[in-house]
Amino acid sequence: MQKIKKRLAALALGACMLVGAAGTISTYSALNVGASSMAMSGGKYYTDFSSYDEAKSAAEELNIELNAEGSVLLKNDGTLPLKGNERVSVFGSIENNLQNNTKISDSVSTAFEKAGYKTNQVLADFYRAEARDTRGVERTDFGVRVENSFDLYNDLAIIVIGRAGGEMSDLNTAIAEEEKETYLGEDQGWEHQDLYDGNDEGYSYASSPEDEGAYKHKHELQLSDSEQALVKYVEAQNFKHIVFVLNMSCAFETYNLEQDPLINAIVWIGRPGETGIHALPQLLSGERNFSGKVSDEWYKDFTADPIWQNFGYNRQHFGFPKTVTYTNPFTGEQATTTEYPTNYLYPDGTHTSDLAAPRFNGLNGIDVEEDIYLGYKYVETYYQDVYNGVQPIPAQYSSMSKEDAAAAWYADTVTHAFGSGLSYTDFSINIEGVYVDEAKTVTLAEAAEDPSNFASSDNGTTKVVQKYKKLYIDATVENTGDVAGKEVVQIYASAPYIKGGIEKPAMRLIAFGKTVELEPGESQMLTIEANIQDMASYDFDDSNGSNTRGYELDYGDYVIYASNSSHVDLATLEGQDAEKDAQDFYEFTLGSGEGCVYQQLDDFSDNVVSNKFSDAEEGITDTQYNSIRDDVGNGSSYTVNNGNGARMTRMNREEGFVASYPAPPTVADMTLSQNFIDDMLLSARFDADFIIDENGTPLYDESDEEWYKAEADIPSGWTQGTGQTDANGQYEYLLSDMAGIDPDGTTPIVGGVWNGKTGVQAWETFMNQLTWDEIKVIIEQGNFTTAAIPTINKAQGSDQDRPNMFGGTHNWCDEVVIASTWNTELAHMEGIITANMGIFKGHTGWYGPGMNQHRSPFSGRNNDYYSQDGIHAGYMGIAVVQGAQSRGVNTFLKHFALNDQESTRNGMVLFLWGSEQTWREGGFKPFQMCMQEGAASSAMSGFARICGEACNVNYRLLTGIAREEWGYKGIFITDAQPGTKACASTDLMIRSGNGLMLRNNHVNDAYNRWEVSGTWDASLRDGKGGVMVGGDVYAGQEFVFNDKITNPETQEVGAEYVGVDKEVVNWNQYYYARISAQTTLYQAANSVTNRNGVNFVSWSKGGEQVIGQGTNASFSVAMAAEDLNGCTDVSYAVTDGVLPEGLTLNAATGTISGIVTGTAGEYEITVTCTIDQWITGTAEYTISISDAFTWEEEAPAKVGEEYYGTLNTSVVTEANGYTNITYTLGEGELPAGLVLTENGILEGTPTEEGVYDFVVSVSATNGGNTVTFSYAKQITVEDDGIAPIAISEDGYWVIDGVKTDVRAEAEDGVTPTISIDPDTKHWIINGVDTGIVAEGKDGAAGQDGQDGQDGNDGADGESGGCGGVVAGGSLASAAIVLAGGAAFAAVLRKRADK
DSSP: OHHHHHHHHHHHHHHHHHHOSTTOOOOGGGOOHHHHHHHHTTTOOOOSSSSHHHHHHHHHHHHHHHHHHHOEEEEESSOOSOOSOOEEEEEOTTTTSOOOSSSOOOOHHHHHHHTTOEEOHHHHHHHHHHTOOOTTOOOOOOOHHHHHHTTTSOSEEEEEEEOOOBTTBOOOSSOSSBOOSEETTEEOSOOOSSOOEEOSSBOOTTOOTTSTTOEEBOOTTSOOHHHHHHHHHHHTTTOSEEEEEEESSSOOOOHHHHHOTTOOEEEEOOOOTTTGGGHHHHHHHTSSOOOOOOSSOEESOGGGSGGGGSOTTOHHHHOBOEEEEEEOTTTOOEEEEEEOTTBOBOTTSOBTTSSSSTTSOOEEEEEOTTTTOOTHHHHHHHHHHHHHTSSOOOGGGTTSOHHHHHHHHHHHHEEEOTTOOBOSSOEEEEEEEEESSTTOOSBHHHHHTSGGGGOBEEOSSOEEOOSOOEEEEEEEEEEOSSSOBOOEEEEEEEOOOOTTSOOOOSOEEEEEEEOOOBOTTOEEEEEEEEEGGGGSEEESSOTTSSSOOEEEEESEEEEEEEESSSOOOTTTTTSTTTTTSSEEEEEEEESSSSOEEEEOBOTTTOOBOOOSSBGGGGTOOSSSOBSSOOTTTTOOSSOSBSSTTOOOOOOOTTTOTTTTOOOOOOHHHHBBOHHHHHHHHHHHTOOTTOBOSTTOOBSSOOTTSTTOOOGGGSOTTOOOOOOOOOTTSOOSSOGGGGTTOOTTOOSOOOSSTTTTOOHHHHHHHHHHTSOHHHHHHHHHOOSSSOOOBGGGTBOOOOEEOOTTSGGGSOOOOOHHHHHHTTOHHHHHHHHHHHHHHHHHTTOOEEOOOBOOOOSOTTOTTGGGBOOSSHHHHHHHHHHHHHHHHTTTOEEEEEEETTOOOOTTTTTSEEEEEOOHHHIIIIITHHHHHHHHTSOOOEEEEOSOEETTEEGGGOHIIIIIIIITTTOOOSEEEOOSSGGGGTOOOHHHHHHHTOOBOOOTTOSOOSSSOSSOOOEEETTHHHHTOEEEEEETSSTTOBOTTTTTSBOTTTOOBOOOOBOOOEEEEOHHHHHHHHHHHHHHHHHHHTSGGGGGGOOOTTGGGOEEEEEETTOEEEEEOOOOGGGTTTOOOEEEEEEESOOOTTOEEOTTTOEEEEEOOSOSEEEEEEEEEEETTTEEEEEEEEEEEEOSEEEEESSOOBTTSOEEEEEEESSSSGGGTEEEEEEEEEEEOOOTTEEEOTTSEEEEOOOSOEEEEEEEEEEEEETTEEEEEEEEEEEEEBOOOSOSEEEOTTSEEEETTEEEEEEOOOSSOOOOOEEEOTTTOEEEETTEEEEEEOOOOOOOOOOOOOOOSSOOOOOOOSSOOOOSOOGGGOOOOOEEEOTTSOEEEOOOOOOOOO
């Protein structure tokens, strides 16, 4: 374990070196480690550990550290810290089965036991026996034995409750449990603002409290009735202290618990992962100090959160889903489906759940009406506006001053501010200076006197880049308390709000940093970097009248806050203890008078930024690209809804938050227009092969699309190969040749295979080698992998899922815990260790981290996402991405974008409506940061739809924003089974910028194919080629959505498109398929997929070696130097099969050598070559060992006959340097009756038949060394069990069981004359040739012989039979008696002495 701790310390040091010098700390905004990692490692990647087990142990240790810094102390009345040896009783149905992502950890009671506490095992056994894991369901019927245990274990009661949620499962906003507005049976003194008040039947848009069976429903983030009963029960047991533990990835309504004097402390632990629960007892004892801060705004009443009005299935307003019956429009059969409150309606008023889009339960929508005011941005803005008189005093506080009303409203609204968390000590935070240059020579206030310092522009001729892009905030943190601890410094910007101008929050997080552990009285100055553009507001509709649209900084007074949470108490900010409190501020004025700074360029890429989802604001009124669902308000002629009554609210400060507060959707809001239906369903069915008439007209007209390419747009140098390869089956240029080559590079490359060529030229040459079919394979095979392309030495990738558990390796704590550490160094280490574990398991890509926002605490996927705030999430994600990619593992950010709820996500179509400002400042922001500062190599697109277009086929999102504005060069892959959500066809996907299809069900979807359309036609473009689409792929097939789409000729709903057999050229298909494949290969070349350039193809063919026994052999199984690409850490091992005895493999050189002493035969072995400790290849070898020895025998072995055999050799002789040669039995068993002499003679008389396998061991001395050879021999001792000579019942001689024609005519029993003809080898009886060859067979045991007339007494026969070739042709006879009374002569064999 000490070794692991040292390794963690080394990784931490590496992270510290990345983020700043000692005594300072930077967020990751200035770094681009992922992009430069190839250069830093010489184009290769190496592991930090010697084995997977070592990396796993490091993960387990780091996970405890993450939980120690990520768990949040929400309440402490002074009870904590404990002594650490208390007697503890742990309550809760999940104490033995924590909500923990996937893998199970130790129970809470076990963790405390291991930490030195004395835990109540009787109570623990009760929960183990029940094996209950139902969140929210508790018991209090413990029985006498358990209750008696409380007398002993009464120092501390821990109550742990949990909530689940997960993929496809949001937490419920209405459950079948009544809310009586009580706590532990008493009036709680307040009421929820907006709980669902209806019955348990299927939803109704017109439900009311007067409906039969109606009641006020609880939601899932309240204490359930049984949980309240448990709290009441525990409080009645007279425990000295009670600590309440929240095991969940979300915020929770804790107000009543906060006010309960018997609850001494509340701790949020998130989902702690495999080992994280062991941090909790350390924290409670004070062994570690709390330093975690929450990543969400915690409301007293979640129904008072503006998001409550539009989330999930909206059951909080309309009730529960219901089952309905409908007629299948294609089959005419009756069927059932589930209808949801969020289901949109067709223009005729029917629900879209009626299978009009088969296999998904309707079209659904969510209006993001809170706009930019998510979480703390809403709360802090309203608080400050009321305090400053910008917004009216809320009605319930009208009798107060505006300052008191603001404070009272805040106290009644929030239990825990975003970024807040308690500690056992106190800190002061003071800003020492704010600068715009790294040298700290120009202050922000000085730079702001000239607003042009922050402006950027590009008029097509001249580009003006922003002069100052960053802030450097120096803040000193001092531990003013009594115990050691860490503090988080959060930097918030407050920009001037001009009524009627750009909407902006009063507080906006722009950066943060965390101290080292400070002893009491110790201080540390942090230098925290922030992007100035993150202070700007995105003005999509020219709200301030500047005649510009984009990122803008209004002139006026700004405040920079350094704080320990998002809440700044304006009344005390400048109090007498300002130097000692944990908040400070810095003021500056930008410009003078009216005006703004326009930042036309993205501050990272310096590319032009422009509206992508606000066409109406650009004067374009006939497109669907307006992300606000407001046909009246935006003035567009393109309508989303069927009628002019549909409007969408945007919460804003101009009207006031009360007047513009979000509202649930109306039926008008949910009724779609026909043109919107046409576009949505046609887009879902896009397929380039679908040609609808003989003129070559495609089903989907591309000519007006932004992506449209004509023949002239295809680069003149493009062509595709024919598949011709070298002898190894490979092209001239391999994937390793492309490592570090920028596909957009225009500067000539110096050195290497591309010397003198630009990056563009190099990639063109490389891609020209591929066939069209190889290009298609790269796109189509994205099923948790990237395709193997042997011709360019690209191995198959292994891309694995789960942000919290990469490919089944380590179950980390959830991303919320990681974010709640506010410690980018720990996050960076998590990325590094995760990559290491993945590499050892053979994984190349990680579907993580998750970068979506916590829009609502009810979102089931919050455990996969970091934070409610985009900047906070972005910096944590950057750290993880850089960590993982620094070790060569591709990270896939997920899910781009706006995948902020699970309801209506699976098997449905989800439309999200909101302002472009909301998306850019919120949901897009963490992805932007990770793609830019983090240099993320890959991202997974989401299912949600912006402007009606699914994100995975949304050209303006994937290409317009990510690639063209942000400069992203990575891969986009779809989420799983996108076709089943009617949101991605492969052909449309590649046009949009999405290059990989995650098709994990391996079948074509009913509404679009997984295949890339088209075939290669080499005759096009003067022999350079192009792609033809159409043909017989859809000939005679009707378009699947024909009952809901408008016929363009008749303008009636019910278009009948039928495919025809017609081939046409499609330049879009060629252009975007090739670009998509190139993007995938670019990332593969710069990751562990490239295997450090090692080429196994030639070596893996293996080979065969023929070696003589006794030979001093030496041959190599090593790889050729040119195939190792300069790698020097190479080792070899036999991983299957065994080497012949005497041979050994030198692991370092790959040489097999030694004197072969093993048994002759063929030896098949598998050699594994391991390079740089993680790259492995295998080769099969056959080693054929020829015998140095031969076996000679006079005759086969027979029972009862003498046997003589010798082991001869011409190799192991004195002439060849061998002495002291001896022969012994090595293994096996000799035939009974035979012995092996030391000079290699096997002799004797076998006494038992059978097959005998044995090994003769030959020992000799050679060159002073003793060597031992083995010779394997099998001897079969025969005994045919048949008397060789007998008389048949009718009086004829029988020899070896064969009846002869010779009669046994002797009457006096005289022995017949028997001999063997020396020439024919036939038996001769009484001079008659029987024609039977004397070959001999095993005989059966003979019976006792009887006295014959002329014979002697017969002996006991053992193995009858006298057949066999007589040695030397001589024959001797002896009289014996046959069973039938006749006598014959036994043939005996003689041998000459050897």
